[in-house]
Amino acid sequence: MANTSIRGKASLCGKVALITGGASGIGRATSLLFACEGAVIAITDINEEAGQAVAQEIISAGGRAIFERADVSCAADCQRVVERVRREFGAIHILFNNAGIIRRASLVELSEQEWDRVMEVNVKSIFLLSRLVIPLMSKDGGGSIINMASGWGLAGGPRAAAYCASKGAVVLLTKAMAIDHGPKNIRVNCVCPGDTDTNMLQNEALQLGESRDRFLAEAARRPLGRVGRPEEIAQAVLYLASEASSFVTGTALVVDGGGLAGSV
Numbered sequence: 584m585a586n587t588s589i590r591g592k593a594s595l596c597g598k599v600a601l602i603t604g605g606a607s608g609i610g611r612a613t614s615l616l617f618a619c620e621g622a623v624i625a626i627t628d629i630n631e632e633a634g635q636a637v638a639q640e641i642i643s644a645g646g647r648a649i650f651e652r653a654d655v656s657c658a659a660d661c662q663r664v665v666e667r668v669r670r671e672f673g674a675i676h677i678l679f680n681n682a683g684i685i686r687r688a689s690l691v692e693l694s695e696q697e698w699d700r701v702m703e704v705n706v707k708s709i710f711l712l713s714r715l716v717i718p719l720m721s722k723d724g725g726g727s728i729i730n731m732a733s734g735w736g737l738a739g740g741p742r743a744a745a746y747c748a749s750k751g752a753v754v755l756l757t758k759a760m761a762i763d764h765g766p767k768n769i770r771v772n773c774v775c776p777g778d779t780d781t782n783m784l785q786n787e788a789l790q791l792g793e794s795r796d797r798f799l800a801e802a803a804r805r806p807l808g809r810v811g812r813p814e815e816i817a818q819a820v821l822y823l824a825s826e827a828s829s830f831v832t833g834t835a836l837v838v839d840g841g842g843l844a845g846s847v
Contacts, residue, residue, distance in 0.1 A: 594620045594621070594825040594827065595620040595621045596622075598621070598623070598676040598824075599672045599677070600617050600624055600678075600679065601625045601627070601664070601665075601677070601678050601716065602617070602626055602681060603627050603680055604655075604682030604683060604731075605627065605628055605681065606628035606630040606637055606650075607633055607781070608781035608782060609781065609813045609816045610681045610682070611813065612812075612814045612816070613816075613820050614626055614641065614648070616821055617677070617824070618641040619644075619646075620821060623646075624647070624648040624649075625648070625651065625672065626638055626649070627655060628653075628682070631650070638650040649667070651664045651668075655704070655712060656703035656707050658711050661708070661712050662715065664712075675720065676727070677728075678712060678729070679731075679820060680709040680728065680729070681729075682708055683704060683731055683783075684704045684705065684783070685743065685783060685786075685787060687742050687791050688742055689742050690744040698745045701745040701746060702745065702752075705731075705746070705749035705752075706756065709753065709756060713728060717764055717767075720769050721767040724768060725770075727771075727824045727828075728769065728772075729771075730773040731753070731774060732757070732774060732835055733753075733776060734776065734777045734837060734842055735747045736750030736754045737751075737754065737775055737837070737846070738843055753773055754773060757772060761832040762833065765833075770829075770832040771832055772823045772831060772832060772833065772834050772836060773834075773835050774819050774820055774823065774835075775835050776811060776816045777805060777811060777840055777842040777843070778802035778803075778811065778839075779813060779816055784802065784810065805839065808840075810840070811838065811840055823836065
C-alpha cells in the first residue's frame, strides 16, 4: 500500500465495509483508503487475481481484509458474499455499491443483451446487495450505503444511452432508499464522478473507435483541466461513509472537476 500505513485510531475504526468492484480503479482506491482509516474490508469483484492482490496489500500493511469472487448481478452470489462477511466479521456497517460497466452506444446501436447487462450490473446489483445488508444494519443501529452513480446520471451524454439510464436510476434509487431507511439510522448517498483515470475510461476509447490520447484529452476539457484520480473519488466516498457526514443522506455528491458546473 504505497505511502500509507494502517493507523490505530481513524475515522472508520471498528467498522466493517463491503466494497463491490474493489479489485481496480475507484473500488481499489477506496478499499485501500478505508483500510488506512481503520475499517475491516470485504472486497468482491469478478477479477479474482486482482481482488486477492488488493486484500493481500491491506493485510501486508497491517489491516484486515478478505476477498470473495462474485458476480453482483447474481442473487446467489450476493447472498454468499454477505453470509461470508457476517461469518468472518459479524456485521456490515458500510456498503459501497461500486461495481459498474459502460457500453458506449446509442439506443438503436444497443442489443437487448447489452442493455440488460448494463442495467444488471449498475442497478440490479444495488438492489440485490442492499436488500440483504439493510436488515443487518437495522439490527446494529444503522449504517452507511454509498452507491456509485455518475455525472451522466444527472446530465445526458452522447452514445451512452444504457449507461445514462442506469446511473439516473441509481440517483433516484438512492433518494428513495434514503427516505425509506432513514428512520433506522441508515444513510444512503451516491457519488457522481466525472471522467476518472481508470481502465473503464480508457476502454471507452476502444468502444468508440477513438485514439486513447484524443479521447483522454477531450475528457480533460473541464474547469480543472484534467480527469480525476481514483484516490480523489475515494476521498468523497470516505466522507459519505464516515461520521463527518452524519447528517447527510439522499444526496448525489458530484466530484467531477467542474464538468457539470455549466449545466442547468
